Amino acid sequence: MSRSGQRTSPTRPQQRKNRHANNDGLIPVLARKVREVEAKAADGKKLGPTNRTKFQVIAFLMREERARAKSDPELSDAARAEQLKRLDGIATILAKTAARDTSLISLLESESPSTATAQKMRRDWLLESGTELSPDDLIITIERPVTKQDSVIPPELADKQVVPPSVKARQLSNPFLAPDFSRLSPAAPTPRRRLDSWELLGPLFKSFEYGAGGQAASMDLPPAPPIDRYSPQGLELMHHQSRFIESVRLGHRSFLLADEPGLGKTAQSVLAASVAGAYPLLAVVPNVVKMNWAREVERWTPHRRATVIHGDGEGLDAFADIVIVNYEVLDRHLSWLSTLGFKGMVVDEAHFIKNLHSQRSRLVLGLADAIRSTTPDPLMIALTGTPLINDIDDFKAIWQFLGWIDGNKPTATLMEHLEETGLTPADFGFYAAAREAVIDMGIVRRRKLDVASDLPSRRVVDLPVELDDELGRSIRQAEKELAARLVTRYQRAAAAGRPAGFEGDDDAHRKHLIRLVAQSELEESKSAKSGENVFTMVRRIGQAKAGLASDYTAQLARSVGKVVFFAKHIDVMDAAEEAFAARDLKTISIRGDQSALSRQKEIDAFNNDPEVAVAVCSLTAAGVGLNLQAASNVVLAELSWTAAEQTQAIDRVHRIGQEEPVTAWRIIAAQTIDSKIAELIDAKQGLAARALDGSDVEVGSADSVQLDALIHLLEDALA
Known part of the structure; x- marks a missing residue:
């Protein structure tokens, strides 16, 4: 770190004078320190703060030393190969230690020691190895956390600041904050406390x-x-x-x-x-x-x-x-x-x-x-x-x-x-x-x-998300174009007049035409090989939601443990699995092309292996006959076309033997047809509740969700 507390550039190691009196000086020190850390991790317990810092500093100095060995013109090829081989041995021990305590992996990603303790440890080891340090390297500095004395806006962000017009209007309408008169009174001097001379933050953390x-x-x-x-x-x-x-x-x-x-x-x-x-x-x-x-x-x-x-x-x-x-x-x-x-x-x-x-x-x-x-x-x-x-x-x-x-x-x-x-x-x-x-x-x-x-034993919670990227904008544009196509069809049908023998008033005729147009569009969509239709649009919405749904699933997995992630399309499942792998979350996969033996192996791993965090499941292939009750949270990344399919998916978790209330998080793309589809699915569930459970829930249309969605799209466009 520099005197100002900012991170130094990657060239800093070359600023030291006479890097080593003996080129082998640092490697034995690192070898001894890494063995100490390895021994502490051998009993299976997580490392404490001191050994975590040691681990980080060893990794940092090892990278420095590797870069020096590769670029030092004074080293012979044989000496260079020998030093790199010894450094590889240190790296192997670090990797084995991180495998025992996976929380150490994030420390390997750090570019430099960030705490005063880490900097002091680094300095002391370099001196122990015989390295001659520059005056800057001897000074311990640390970028301190933000306090109320710091500027809210870092200098590097000053040029990025924007002030929306609405904010300017508010500022002009009320240019002053209400005064706080309590601050005018001088604060009473703080008496000396019994604990003032104690370092308390470490003990407070240890208390937990x-x-x-x-x-x-x-x-x-x-x-x-x-x-x-x-x-x-x-x-x-x-x-x-x-x-x-x-x-x-x-x-x-x-x-x-x-x-x-x-x-x-x-x-x-x-x-x-x-x-x-x-x-x-x-x-x-x-x-x-x-x-x-x-x-x-x-x-x-x-x-x-x-x-x-x-x-x-x-x-x-x-x-x-x-x-x-x-x-x-x-x-x-x-x-x-x-x-x-x-x-x-x-x-x-x-x-x-x-x-x-x-x-x-x-x-x-x-x-x-x-x-x-x-x-x-x-x-x-x-x-x-x-x-x-x-x-x-x-x-x-x-x-x-x-x-x-x-x-x-x-x-x-x-x-x-x-x-x-x-x-x-x-x-x-x-x-x-x-x-x-x-x-x-x-x-x-x-x-x-x-x-x-x-809590109810099972509930569905909608999580609306905004598709504010280029794909989201293209989806909304495609939805407008589909609505315009439906309106054009409707206008042509209306211009042809009433069919012979039609009975009903103008409103009934209007509804009849809307339904015919929507039905015609749906039939064409089912047989279409290309072009934009309700099916391709919903698939694109699923692709656009994949990243956001994966993000939320990862947050759940970190918070409450195992999660079941359902998607309808293979590309959405693939994108989710890549996202989870990037976050070091172990997954299993349930897909339609698996053998019965392979599928059962994946299910057993999810239910029994504590390292498996997420089950990535096909909504159609994993919707029936599976027991995934090791989880009590389900993420529905894509919507089904039927209420029964959604219920079957949730029931993979909500089963006999489930000891916790089950929550299904349904990811909904706001301001798109996705929102209407979710509403229609809920209406279809009312039919089962009324017919089978004796509920007095109002029953919605008996049409398919796809047809109702197209009718809604056309009605909105006409309105």
């Missing part, structure tokens, strides 16, 4: 590793109120959701809400903002769920407006109550987001910011500090079903976002809780007490099993 005592990491929540006063008419909060909302009503303002997927974290956040009056609210979310966020705002707080930032802010409503932005476009909207006067902030899938040194994390934490600097006690919620992925240090960025820590020390509120324990890290019982103190800051964790009585 060693201080659990079998207790779940979830704060005590108040009982649910007897009457639900917060959900709108027609909706009802579940018991565990009501308890969270009640905690907000009573004044709690910072939460790590780590409920498992499917327990309504988005709805809880939306209602928390309403109860706390935390408007305007900023929601930073993954791209795959930003449309669902807008829908949940409309559903749970219909009196509030949400706006979604797309690209440079086209169509943005800066006067909305909730501003929703995905991580990928955050970098160009910092200038106005940091000054709009938000009263709260929600970060969805908060494990996305676990790397404190990534740009994404710095931007999110900078915005959080900007909100805290203008709003006393803002509502801050981090949502994630997976707060910890590789290491206990993954907590650090989330705690910083919530204002529980500042850099490497607890903030005043957490410090007060720790002082109240009356203990220090040297005392027996400190870890359990410290863990409880952090949990009371606002950690809420419920599993499906914990709240099973709240």
Whole structure:
């Protein structure tokens, strides 16, 4: 690292003076260190922070030394080959160690040691090997995490900033934020505390590793109120959701809400903002769920407006109550987001910011500090079903976002809780007490099993996604062209007049023509060898959704374990399997061309092998006769044409012996025919419910979903 804290260039190793007094000096040091790390991993336990850092530094120095050996003109070919052979031996030990503890694999991807401890270790080993270091190499510097003193907008992003017209209108209508008079009073000097001289962050992290005592990491929540006063008419909060909302009503303002997927974290956040009056609210979310966020705002707080930032802010409503932005476009909207006067902030899938040194994390934490600097006690919620992925240090960025820590020390509120324990890290019982103190800051964790009585045994949750890439635009254009073709056919049929003997008024004749035109289009589509029709359009929608559906499935797999991924087309399955492999998620595949023996082997691997995370299944080939109940989450990446096919797919998981409520996540392409198809499938399910289950659900059309979809498309175009 340079003096300024920025990463050095790859040429830095060549800046050292007289690289080695003895060319073999570093390799023996690395060989000794890698054996130490290997021995620690031999017992099957995950490595602790010190040995993880050792592992990272060994990998970094080994790459440096390999590059030096390959380019050093003073080495003979024989000496060069010998050094590379010895380095290969070190690399083999690293690989074996990473195979025992797979969380180490991500450290191999790091370009350089990133912590002060890692830099010091690197420097000391080089000196031990006889390397003569330059003055710059002797200095330990580290890029520190964002604090409220840092600029929200990094210099390299200054030129990317955009201010949508709607934001300018809001700024002109209200150029000043409401003043905070509480800040005019000088703060009372902080008295010296008993724990001020202790390093506390390390013990706090260790308290979650060693201080659990079998207790779940979830704060005590108040009982649910007897009457639900917060959900709108027609909706009802579940018991565990009501308890969270009640905690907000009573004044709690910072939460790590780590409920498992499917327990309504988005709805809880939306209602928390309403109860706390935390408007305007900023929601930073993954791209795959930003449309669902807008829908949940409309559903749970219909009196509030949400706006979604797309690209440079086209169509943005800066006067909305909730501003929703995905991580990928955050970098160009910092200038106005940091000054709009938000009263709260929600970060969805908060494990996305676990790397404190990534740009994404710095931007999110900078915005959080900007909100805290203008709003006393803002509502801050981090949502994630997976707060910890590789290491206990993954907590650090989330705690910083919530204002529980500042850099490497607890903030005043957490410090007060720790002082109240009356203990220090040297005392027996400190870890359990410290863990409880952090949990009371606002950690809420419920599993499906914990709240099973709240949940139906099986439910389908629609997740609308936006196809905002070139393929998505082409799909919408093709849909318009298909609608125009249907309108042309309808106009020709209408011009021919009523058929002889037709009885009925003009409205009946109109409906008759719409149905005839749609039926004719459907029959032609079934026999068409090429061209755009309802079948090819739905297939293209499936291809366009594949990446987003895979992203969401990967998030689920990291959060709750095994997931079953259903798709209709082989190319969508192929794309999903490639995406999962890129994320180091082990998969099995159920396809139509497998033998019975091969298929059973895949099923057994999914149900019995803890390393297998996702079953990628054909909707037609795997929809019947399979038992995949090792999972309780299903992702429907493509829609079926029949309600029965969808039900059969979900029932691969929802079977006798399933101990958890089953959630099927249906990925829906918003603003396309996909949305209507999902609605039609649900209407068809009403027929079975009425005929077989005695339900009084209204029965929809008896036509096929394809025909109904074309009728809907034509009716919309005519309207």
